[in-house]
Amino acid sequence: MLFCNTVPIVIFPPEIICKCMSTKHQMEQRQHCLAITKVEGIRTFLSGTLRLIHLLPSTAVQYLNYFRQEILLPVPPPTTSTAAGTTITSNTTNNNKYNCIGKATCSKEIKVGMRPRDFIQMGMALTAAVIILYIAINPPQRAWKEARKLRNFFGSSKQDQNFQETPKAIHYKCGLPKQCPLDHFAFHILSGAANVIGPKICFEDQIIISSAKNNIGAGLNIVLINGETGKTLKFDSFNMYSGKVEDLLKFMKDVKPGTIALVASFDDPGTKLTNEARDIFVKLGSSMIKSVGFRDSWVFAGAAGIAQNSPFEKHVKNEKEKNVYDGWPEIVEVSGCFPRKR
Template identity: 35%
Template sequence: MMVRAACNNFMKLGGFIFATVCAWYFGSLLASIIPEDSLASAFDDLQNIAEKPKLKAPLPKRLKCDHWSPCSPGSYAYRILSGGGQKSIAKICFEDQLLMSKESKNVGRGINVAIVDYNTGKLVDAKSFDMWQGAFSRPLADFVQKAPQKSLLLMVTYDDGSSRLMEDAKKAIADLGSKEIRNLKFRSSWAFIAAKGFELPADTQREMINHSDAKKNRYNGWPAEVQIEGCIPKN
């Protein structure tokens, strides 16, 4: 009995060794037949199957003039940003076109005015009027008064827009609907949009001003910038 049991154990051990050798042999043979890159690709595929699919959120769509919400079809988009400090330059954007800006090289110290044809949405003219140095109040008044009928006038300050601003220009701008033009102080930040020859919608944000105490703002002597933006229905 003991001899038979020993023989059985020996046969089991021999069978195990034989199976191990065969597995190693056939594994080596298979590896030599199948290219290494195919094995790596199969392994990667198994990993990809195991991974959960990743959902990527679509990038937010940029809106005209960097609006937060889109204008309805058939409307003009505008954004008027005053200067705020020496490095924060004023901008006037209309229908995603920078009509006046540092990039356009046509914005300057004082009051900046862009005139747009309401029927076409195209720029008619744009000029900067220095209210710190030189006599430009009368030219500003003339520029505003001679704007064609059915025009949009977009105005904004950079640096000082008040020191040499006289009654002639104040009256011309007040006649367009400005309620703050006579309240401008040294380096006040001011933005304004007006219509000539037609009426803007009643809910249009037309004007904003800031001449806060210089000691309470972040520009060390300059009031912070202001901006107005909105949508104007086309004809």
């Protein structure tokens, strides 16, 4: 019990007991007061718990003794009457025994059984003991599983029987909705958003370029992959608004047959694209590169030497009436399983 201005204050909660210490000359004692209060609260809780645990065994033993203990109740001594010179002593009544040998008073031996209330009290005491023991030996994270086992033991409703734990979500490479078949590579390409959020290219569950990696740039972001091993050969970005298209041509010049090309646009991918540069992507399987223009959104996955148009390509034109962003169209993305070169 603590006092504040000679007025006792209950020890819970700490904010109440110590709010009186808000004046300037008492601020130094406030933290000490809070610490003492919390310690006292824990001590009181533990003390009460230990007292309950201590009383439960003695209470159980007390009730169990009813089964085997004979209770001696004091009773009056046997009556003795004298009539016409004859002494009559009565030492038994209703088949009950008296113990009067060598004693001034007698005791009556009575077999006492447990009353219904005694059974209830003993059951409550034992139940409390079991609950305390269960809480002590079982961690909280096991409580739900144990509760379900107990519910199933006593029977549950049809709805509960049909209940199943939510299965853990299965992660497939690059976030695809299913696993790719053998001899295929998983990939996911996401274009940039306006000139703010950069593109992202994932191949075989490895993020190759992204804003988080700080290795993207405005224009065309290109990654070249070995079509047999799936190893990243090289990647770079080429500014198609203020850069040189010759840098793009030089980068794509030595592409060998079977090499996989992954392309994502950011900001402006088409202003400086020449016919020569566009023909390179046509040979990789692109069917939309001819129409890619200023600030369009474009993503593409193809391979050198492909005999047909690639199905992995998306293109959205920059149209003022349809643009999602101010001056730029929406984000586009493409993903799937690219066949390995045989």
